[in-house]
Amino acid sequence: MSPRKRRVAIRMLIFLAVFSYIGYIANQRLPSFDFWVVMGFFALFFTWSIIETIIYREPQTLVVEDDDQRSYLYLQLSSMLVLFVALLDFLEFKYTRVTLLEPGITILGFIFFIIYVAVRYQAIVHLGSYYNPRVALYEEHSLVKEGPYRKIRHPFYLSALLSVLSLSCIFNSGAALLLTALAVIPSIVYRINIEEEFLLEHFGEEYKQYMEHSSRIIPGIW
Numbered sequence: 001m002s003p004r005k006r007r008v009a010i011r012m013l014i015f016l017a018v019f020s021y022i023g024y025i026a027n028q029r030l031p032s033f034d035f036w037v038v039m040g041f042f043a044l045f046f047t048w049s050i051i052e053t054i055i056y057r058e059p060q061t062l063v064v065e066d067d068d069q070r071s072y073l074y075l076q077l078s079s080m081l082v083l084f085v086a087l088l089d090f091l092e093f094k095y096t097r098v099t100l101l102e103p104g105i106t107i108l109g110f111i112f113f114i115i116y117v118a119v120r121y122q123a124i125v126h127l128g129s130y131y132n133p134r135v136a137l138y139e140e141h142s143l144v145k146e147g148p149y150r151k152i153r154h155p156f157y158l159s160a161l162l163s164v165l166s167l168s169c170i171f172n173s174g175a176a177l178l179l180t181a182l183a184v185i186p187s188i189v190y191r192i193n194i195e196e197e198f199l200l201e202h203f204g205e206e207y208k209q210y211m212e213h214s215s216r217i218i219p220g221i222w
Contacts, residue, residue, distance in 0.1 A: 012049060034091065037106055041170055044110070048117050055121065057129045061139035067198050068134040071191040075160060078183040082164045086176035096174030109169030116162035122148045123155040135195045143203050145210060151219045153210070154195070157188045158217040192216055 023042075026035050089097055098105075124131055126147035130138060148155040164184045168177040199207045216222050 012046075012053070016046065030091070033102070037170065038087075038091070040110070041113075044113060044117075051117075051121070052124065055124055056131065059132070059138060060129045061141075063132070063136045064139055065202075066132075066134045066136035067194065068136075069194050071135065071187070071194050072133050075184070075187040075191055078179075078187045079160065079164055082176045082179050082184060083167050085179055086167045086171035086173040089173035089175050090171035096178075097172045098174070099172075102172055105169050105172050109166045109171070112162050112166035112169055116159050116166055119148065119155050119162060120159035123159065135191075135198050137198070137202055141202075143199075143206055143210065149214075151214060152217055153214050154192055154217050157192055160188060161185070161217065188217075 023039055026038055030038070089095060126149060127144055130141065130144060132138075152158060161180075161184070164176070164180045167173075168180055196207075196211075203210075
């Protein structure tokens, strides 16, 4: 087992233990609807984490340059903050939880989550061994333009947006939705700008032509 897979396996075991504990506590305290929403989300999240680990491919060559500028950190922190706020709003404070929208808004959230999984799955599969959470260039790196990359240049960031939108809807949290607009979207835009400058520097005319025939994350819009 590779060091990465070992780390992932340890994280999965920890997650499963936390999930079981939360499930036990939630079953004692929460109304039936709230309990099944929380359990449904964590079950889907855990299942997807396993699938993502399985389809991940180890890099075939070494990274020769990266220019992340902490963009991945900002995106991760803002997304985790959305999850934290959404859960607190749904389970504890309920300041911006509009129960009249349930269960419709919750169902919409799970639909967003499934679309997020589908987009991210395709992005990981087609990027293959070039997948790296940092903005990085590998030896003998070629530009990927197949699958979702035919129409959009950054399907990973589309999936990141779908992820936080799904959280806001699943947990019916206006506060999480506001945080998505104020923190996550700027983080995504910042990350895209860094990545595109990096790719233009290294792929030049090829990437310029690719930009002319593709959108950033939403086909025909942006």
